[in-house]
Amino acid sequence: MADTTLMDKIVSLCKRRGFIFQSSEIYGGLGSVWDYGPLGVELKKNVKDRWWRAMVHARDDIEGLDAAILMHPKVWEASGHVAGFTDPLVDCKTCKARFRADKIQDAQCPQKPSKKPGEHTTCELTAPRMFNLMFKTFMGPVEESAAVVYLRPETAQGIYVNYLNVLQGSRQKVPFGIAQIGKAFRNEITPGNFIFRTREFEQMEMQFFVKPGTDTEWFEHWREWRMAWHHALGLNPAKLRWHEHGPGELAHYAKAAYDIEYEFPFGWNEIEGIHNRTDFDLQRHQTFSGKKLDYFDQPNNERFVPFVVETSAGADRVTLTTLVDAYREEQVEGETRVVLGFHPSVAPIKVGVFPLVKKDGMPEYATRLYHEIKQHVNAFYDDSGAVGRRYRRMDEAGTPFCVTVDGQTLTDGTVTVRHRDTMTQDRVASDRLKGWVKERTEG
Ligand code: ATP
Numbered sequence: 001m002a003d004t005t006l007m008d009k010i011v012s013l014c015k016r017r018g019f020i021f022q023s024s025e026i027y028g029g030l031g032s033v034w035d036y037g038p039l040g041v042e043l044k045k046n047v048k049d050r051w052w053r054a055m056v057h058a059r060d061d062i063e064g065l066d067a068a069i070l071m072h073p074k075v076w077e078a079s080g081h082v083a084g085f086t087d088p089l090v091d092c093k094t095c096k097a098r099f100r101a102d103k104i105q106d107a108q109c110p111q112k113p114s115k116k117p118g119e120h121t122t123c124e125l126t127a128p129r130m131f132n133l134m135f136k137t138f139m140g141p142v143e144e145s146a147a148v149v150y151l152r153p154e155t156a157q158g159i160y161v162n163y164l165n166v167l168q169g170s171r172q173k174v175p176f177g178i179a180q181i182g183k184a185f186r187n188e189i190t191p192g193n194f195i196f197r198t199r200e201f202e203q204m205e206m207q208f209f210v211k212p213g214t215d216t217e218w219f220e221h222w223r224e225w226r227m228a229w230h231h232a233l234g235l236n237p238a239k240l241r242w243h244e245h246g247p248g249e250l251a252h253y254a255k256a257a258y259d260i261e262y263e264f265p266f267g268w269n270e271i272e273g274i275h276n277r278t279d280f281d282l283q284r285h286q287t288f289s290g291k292k293l294d295y296f297d298q299p300n301n302e303r304f305v306p307f308v309v310e311t312s313a314g315a316d317r318v319t320l321t322t323l324v325d326a327y328r329e330e331q332v333e334g335e336t337r338v339v340l341g342f343h344p345s346v347a348p349i350k351v352g353v354f355p356l357v358k359k360d361g362m363p364e365y366a367t368r369l370y371h372e373i374k375q376h377v378n379a380f381y382d383d384s385g386a387v388g389r390r391y392r393r394m395d396e397a398g399t400p401f402c403v404t405v406d407g408q409t410l411t412d413g414t415v416t417v418r419h420r421d422t423m424t425q426d427r428v429a430s431d432r433l434k435g436w437v438k439e440r441t442e443g
């Protein structure tokens with residue numbers, strides 16, 4: 001049963017605290033399009049930075065790339081997206097609602113939400129027709145078919161068409177990978193569940209190029225590595241599982257595919273896909289472009305078109321996962337405390353800095369400390385209201401540490417550090433604070 005109350009609470013907290021807003025809200029909003037506010041942009045950026053560090057900086061065999069969103073239209077013919085990137089669309093002639101035929105079991109009849117579309121006496125569903133999910137636009141001033149370009153529906157193709165450029169410019173040899181974070185667009189039939197399924201989203205994708213025959217071994221390596229990444233992000237392991245794509249589910253390019261799923265309040269759903277894409281994409285680009293895309297393996301004096309193992313995660317979906325996984329309510333001294341227990345490395349604000357009272361030089365000391373620490377980690381200064389209230393505000397924002405400048409600070413230079421999760425307090429020398437916080441909040 002979907003826990004709509006929990007999702008409602010998260011959506012409302014996100015708006016209230018400046019994580020995520022509906023796009024163009026003053027005009028009534030644009031359906032399923034969302035903007036990230038001051039806290040949200042930090043959270044999502046931290047998720048992406050963690051991914052980049054693990055996938056690019058921490059490895060010797062992966063290079064980064066940032067390809068353009070617009071690509072030559074032939075790319076999408078070669079990739080199979082023009083012909084086959086479709087979902088089956090069903091219309092209800094009675095209520096005019098639209099559904100994905102393959103997800104109808106998860107949908108509600110708008111006229112009678114306890115029933116599925118088609119089950120209510122007045123439902124009149126059309127036969128499914130295939131609907132292409134790519135957004136089209138025109139390059140240049142003339143809106144004609146020759147000028148059609150697409151907003152990329154995945155970042156992967158920008159990597160395939162550049163793989164030889166990257167190889168030449170780096171010292172990599174197969175096996176090696178290329179990683180990219182960027183926007184993708186899909187004209188989804190039924191977007192929803194907050195930022196889970198949107199029409200504009202960000203992907204964190206890595207394509208790993210391997211010698212044919214070694215692909216299964218690499219596929220297993222990447223499955224293990226990627227699940228470990230989600231565990232290291234602090235997500236509850238009991239809420240993560242594998243889903244293997246059966247023969248009817250496999251994408252046109254895939255030999256094997258597994259999804260990493262998370263148990264959201266609205267059920268188990270994919271957050272990342274690991275795919276063995278074989279040599280499908282490179283072979284197709286070779287055929288469509290007429291350019292050789294094979295790799296010369298010098299030590300073995302052989303040429304081959306590499307196979308590709310892909311890891312593809314949604315930055316927005318992982319961000320939503322961190323919010324859902326972190327949200328908790330606790331009873332403390334007869335009051336409800338709302339906490340976002342983020343892993344400190346993704347927390348938008350790392351430390352709150354407060355003067356205990358607005359006198360005796362405490363605000364001046366705290367302001368100085370705040371400006372100093374802010375050069376190194378994202379910090380927040382708050383001097384309004386009782387300290388207990390300030391703690392609660394930081395708990396709701398997911399800030400792992402709060403620092404209070406008090407009477408003792410003025411005599412011995414130590415500050416009180418309060419821990420978000422345990423609510424316990426320590427004293428730390430204020431000149432050591434920067435290092436203390438950095439150590440506890442970095443990757
Ligand atoms: P789904 O079955 O949920 O439509 P998919 O199998 O089409 O997803 P992929 O093509 O494998 O997804 O895309 C890789 C990742 O990109 C997904 O795991 C997800 O995290 C993200 N993603 C895909 N579509 C969307 C979307 N509409 N909104 C947000 N993130 C998305």
